Amino acid sequence: MAGKKVVVLGGGIGGVVAANRLRRLLPREHQVVVIDRLPLQPFPPAFTWVMLGYSRPTQIVADLRSLRRRGIEVLIDEVVAIDLERRRLLMTQGEQEFDYLILSPGAEYGTGEIPGLAGAWTFYHLDGAAALQVELAQIKEGRIVILVPSVPYKCPAAPYEAALLIDAHYRRQGIREEVEIHIFTPEPQPLPVAGPEAGTALAQILASRDISFFPRMQVKAVDQEAKTISFADGSQASFHLLIAIPVHSAPRVIREAGLIGPSGWIEVDPATMATSWEGIYAIGDVTYIPLANGLPLPKAGVFAHGQAEVVARNLAAQLEGRSPAWTFGGQGQCFLETGFRRAALAQGDFYAHPAPRVKLRSPSPFWYWAKRGFAWWWLRHWY
Numbered sequence: 317m318a319g320k321k322v323v324v325l326g327g328g329i330g331g332v333v334a335a336n337r338l339r340r341l342l343p344r345e346h347q348v349v350v351i352d353r354l355p356l357q358p359f360p361p362a363f364t365w366v367m368l369g370y371s372r373p374t375q376i377v378a379d380l381r382s383l384r385r386r387g388i389e390v391l392i393d394e395v396v397a398i399d400l401e402r403r404r405l406l407m408t409q410g411e412q413e414f415d416y417l418i419l420s421p422g423a424e425y426g427t428g429e430i431p432g433l434a435g436a437w438t439f440y441h442l443d444g445a446a447a448l449q450v451e452l453a454q455i456k457e458g459r460i461v462i463l464v465p466s467v468p469y470k471c472p473a474a475p476y477e478a479a480l481l482i483d484a485h486y487r488r489q490g491i492r493e494e495v496e497i498h499i500f501t502p503e504p505q506p507l508p509v510a511g512p513e514a515g516t517a518l519a520q521i522l523a524s525r526d527i528s529f530f531p532r533m534q535v536k537a538v539d540q541e542a543k544t545i546s547f548a549d550g551s552q553a554s555f556h557l558l559i560a561i562p563v564h565s566a567p568r569v570i571r572e573a574g575l576i577g578p579s580g581w582i583e584v585d586p587a588t589m590a591t592s593w594e595g596i597y598a599i600g601d602v603t604y605i606p607l608a609n610g611l612p613l614p615k616a617g618v619f620a621h622g623q624a625e626v627v628a629r630n631l632a633a634q635l636e637g638r639s640p641a642w643t644f645g646g647q648g649q650c651f652l653e654t655g656f657r658r659a660a661l662a663q664g665d666f667y668a669h670p671a672p673r674v675k676l677r678s679p680s681p682f683w684y685w686a687k688r689g690f691a692w693w694w695l696r697h698w699y
């Protein structure tokens with residue numbers, strides 16, 4: 317087959333795996349291009365380490381441009397439009413045609429037009445985590461609120477992990493009794509997709525650490541001056557420091573290209589990640605995959621990674637005249653740090669029927685060191 321061009325939009329977790337895997341599998345006559353606005357790519361599971369000063373921001377990023385030495389074309393630019401008809405991407409500087417396109421642009425952050433939410437702190441991006449580190453270091457007393465304003469959001473375990481790590485941080489300083497930690501979420505339980513057993517287990521861990529958990533609380537507005545949050549049920553909560561998970565949506569460029577379905581995300585074949593457009597695939601946070609229990613597949617790096625492998629291997633097979641045989645099976649796991657160098661592991665089969673089968677393995681030093689090792693490996697292996 318004559319040389320083809322595969323373009324990967326996004327060099328984050330899914331994109332970097334897809335580009336690397338394609339380059340390893342495809343003969344050089346085929347071109348692999350990855351486009352991202354950011355040259356330095358973070359490892360998001362380590363944002364909580366930055367938030368608490370355990371890692372510096374520079375220690376948890378890798379340079380996407382290093383992929384060039386492997387024969388991958390890396391373009392640092394913003395994709396501003398996707399022309400599906402003419403099969404090309406418009407960037408701020410030039411255009412890129414493609415034969416095959418892998419969309420891995422993640423999710424866009426916003427405030428969902430919730431008044432006052434823009435003033436909240438967040439650890440959901442690297443700059444936010446670094447800024448929050450300075451703020452948390454100054455706190456000696458008061459109420460810290462972690463607020464989930466909407467679903468879906470990436471890594472459903474992250475707000476709970478943050479609460480547990482903040483708890484451990486102040487316990488170590490001997491001032492935990494002066495600091496209250498509250499979590500408010502519209503969800504009915506922690507990790508709803510994982511089912512009642514995992515949710516109850518996590519709720520028990522939170523309770524054992526004196527972290528107050530308030531489910532079914534839909535924020536309506538935040539008053540940054542009065543330091544209060546108003547909820548849909550008419551109740552209010554006060555805070556000294558508000559940490560919010562951003563409101564997630566599909567990136568603007570994806571919405572404007574007409575790629576999203578009624579879910580607001582790209583709806584893909586759950587096994588192959590194919591979209592309804594020939595030769596265009598979507599992986600990771602930008603996708604929507606409904607599960608047997610009616611909830612969507614969580615937005616997590618472990619899934620972006622697995623989906624990238626499937627798409628890249630199938631594309632390589634196809635370009636070499638073999639039939640694509642790989643399928644994504646919905647298996648995944650996620651570390652959930654609980655502080656004091658321990659982590660739990662949520663692990664399971666998310667495509668299982670009649671509901672995902674997910675187990676929360678008890679916190680242990682083993683999973684903590686596994687996460688540490690994985691972060692180290694990730695930043696060196698893929699970049």
Ligand SMILES: Cc1cc2nc3c(=O)[nH]c(=O)nc-3n(C[C@H](O)[C@H](O)[C@H](O)COP(=O)(O)OP(=O)(O)OC[C@H]3O[C@@H](n4cnc5c(N)ncnc54)[C@H](O)[C@@H]3O)c2cc1C
Pocket residue numbers: 325326327328329330331351352353354357360361362363364393394395396420421422423439440441470471474567569599600601602615616617618619620649650651
């Ligand atoms: C605090 C936190 C903790 C987490 N912990 C875990 C965890 O423990 N385990 C786990 O599995 N997952 C975790 N995640 C989730 C994980 O990081 C995401 O699910 C994963 O990064 C999704 O990969 P992706 O490729 O879909 O998107 P991303 O990794 O977000 O990459 C998208 C890339 O596309 C680029 N991009 C987007 N639009 C454009 C454009 N128009 N032009 C150019 N470039 C563009 C962006 O710059 C970005 O680099 C965590 C996330 C957070 C925030």
